[in-house]
Amino acid sequence: MVVAGVFGLINTRLILSHFGADAYAQYGLLATFPTLMPFTDLGIGAVILNVVAGSTDPAHDSTLRRTLTTAMRVLLASTVVICTAGIVIQLLGAWPTLLGARLMDGGGATATICLLIYSLALPLSVGQRIVVGLGRSATQVISSGVVSPAMTTLLLLAIVTRMDSGNAVSIYSYLANTLVSVICIIVAWRATGPLLREAARDVPRLREVPGVKVINTAGPQLLQSLVLPIAFQTDRILLSHLGASDALAQYNLASTLFNLLTQTVVAAGVAMWPVFARARSAGRIASPLKPAGVFAGAAGVMALAMALLAPWAAGILSDGTIRLPTLLIVSFAASVIVEAAKYPLGMYMTDPRGLRFQVVPVLVLVPVNFALSWALIAPFGPAGPVLGSVISVVICQSIPYLWWVRRDLARRRRQAGEEAGTPADDAQPTPA
Template sequence: MARAASPGSWASVRRAAVAKVVVMVVSGAFGLVNTRLIIGHFGADAYAQYGLLATFPTLMPFTDMGIGAVILNAVAASRDLPHDAVVRRTLTTALRVLLVSALLIATAGIVLGLLGLWPTLLGARLMEGGGRTATVCLVIYAAALPLSVGQRVVVGMGRSATQVLSQGIVSPALSCLLVITIVARLDAGNAVSVLSYLANTLVSIICLVVAWRATRPLLRDAVRDVPRLRAVRGVRIVDTAVPQLVQSLAIPIAFQTDRLLLSHLGRSEALAQYNLAAQLFNLLTQTVVVTGVAMWPHFARARADGRVESPFRPALLFGAGGLAMGLVLAALTPWAARLLSDGAVTIPLALIVASVLNVGVEAFKQPLGMYMTDPRGLRFQMLPVLVLVPVNLALSWVLIEYLGAAGPILGSVLSVAVCQILPYSWWVARDVRRRRGEAARDGGQ
């Protein structure tokens, strides 16, 4: 018979949520300081270039090649992590893939720099010497990519709060680097973007150190095996990595086109309204997503232990919590909008309602998606996600005419409900019944 999880098994999920709230507060405060320092001492052009180059990671969601899912499942399922031979080979395989990816990214950045193509790709907002800066930023990003295995190991160990808290060091670290540059009286407008990439690299370094110490000698042995291509064969990762890679490519396309559609189809004030509402409600959706990822190792460990845990009750509780937080923020939104925009932008009721529903839908979806993180579940998720892209685009296109800035948000709510929540619920219900039947048969023998 399947064993039930203890209430304490969800402690890591709660800690991740609290950690995300703390990090958002700290990052928000230091973010305002950094904005003031950059604009005040290096100019508006440096700030514009900093914002432009900071988008590189969001434009390249494919860089880890879906490896994160492979590491999370292997680490979460392990009973003796420091000495687990399967996890060791999995990490060795992951490092090899990430090193190849890093080499390709760095090479692309250097070639673009040598050919002088950065201004063509990024537009006229680059400062003089901005092409070299873009190349350096991309090389730093590529160099940090293999180090990101530490973050995946930490999350797989059920220590998502550690990974989230490490992100809180980025904004303070950037503040320190900016102050040092200012005190040294360096004319470093182009260096601002480089400093931000160096600060972000600290997250991977911190998590790698934590993972290295917590799993000794696992990571040391995995790194040692990387060049031993013939003696140490890799593990099969296609079944997990490819579905995760497809989702990492499709989901940004589905949800990052809202501003583009509003720019072309919406009224003049719609884009400003959307941006301001997103600035507020993204605080909740980011917390929802981070907390959802913390559930991944919980369900992976349950599978490895032979426990059959349905995600429907967590989904209901999580969805209700998301709606409750959304309603609280909705009550504060008119006041916050006046404060942030100095009264220049008013967020309409339809946009507030759509944003609350979006938080609730995303929250309900997370436990279902985190349950479906074995190869079978990830493969099933691919088709709904691929269908989601055109459906969301079409709904947003139509609804903008009637609802303005609320159109794309409501389009996302409807497309997620129809293309993800409904098929995910069907698949999960069948899988839970199947696994409980197998557990009952095994228990009766």
């Protein structure tokens, strides 16, 4: 993550110095597509991860094989829909209306190309879920570290060959990100022996190999994926419509710096998903409360360090053209800490019961966060959407999640005590 962060800062410097602030603003805007549309996997990622983590022999697990076949079919269908939607939006000329006035000339065509690259790589994402489910999160993290160096290489090639089109910057980003899926699918292919090959071979055999039921896990995950982007990934769009001329660039630069910490939190947090899934499968109780405290404390230290470095880093990266307001820095630091404290709780709540419970707080979160972000842009500028997210997450997610986790732990411990007590009573019957 450190290596990726260093190259990410180099990329920011290259984009701002050689392609301009407008290209950087559009790059940050279009880069939100994957986070704006996490629902594109239709919740299948959660299904794969839970089934892989709970399997004792993934390479020869017939249930896992049919689950992967079902997942590939769903992802291929999603690819077709997304490609069609992107082309239709381009033909209608609707990208400026959807994304705001910060698009450069030709930005609509760039958005379409980015969307096509993203959707075509979507079926390969099963590899990342398999790798994490196998407990090899380090492999996934290392593969993601390839993205920033690859982006640096593409930018340098463009600079050397004098391809100065700012629109191409976003396309380079999507090409680089596709490498993660390619690397992980190769690792998953090798780690699971014939499993992935046989699952892929069964994809067109609809009658001979029917799909499995995935709605219990995929349904709640899909609902969250449909609504969460409205809450967390529309900040740039709101700033593009409502913010001052420099607000989007300020937000993008601060987001680039603090996303180094957020990505680290996510990488460490996702690694806990298979831990909790295996514990459930084995009937063991694994509490997320202590990890949540550790995550929050570590994130607080990292956020403080980044907050102190951010003004200096912003001046160097932008060559003094972008200054970060203090409130924006503080808001992003608070966001990192809140997200870190919440993540282990969410990873614990990945069984069907926990996923179903998460839907209600998320549905409440969306209008609360959107209204707060909208209202806070005028008085607080680029910090407004970040503050709105922090407040809404604490109220609508962190507190309800903590309440549910404590109740679920108590229920599991009570059941474990009852099950442990039954054999003892049978072993020592009361004499007649």
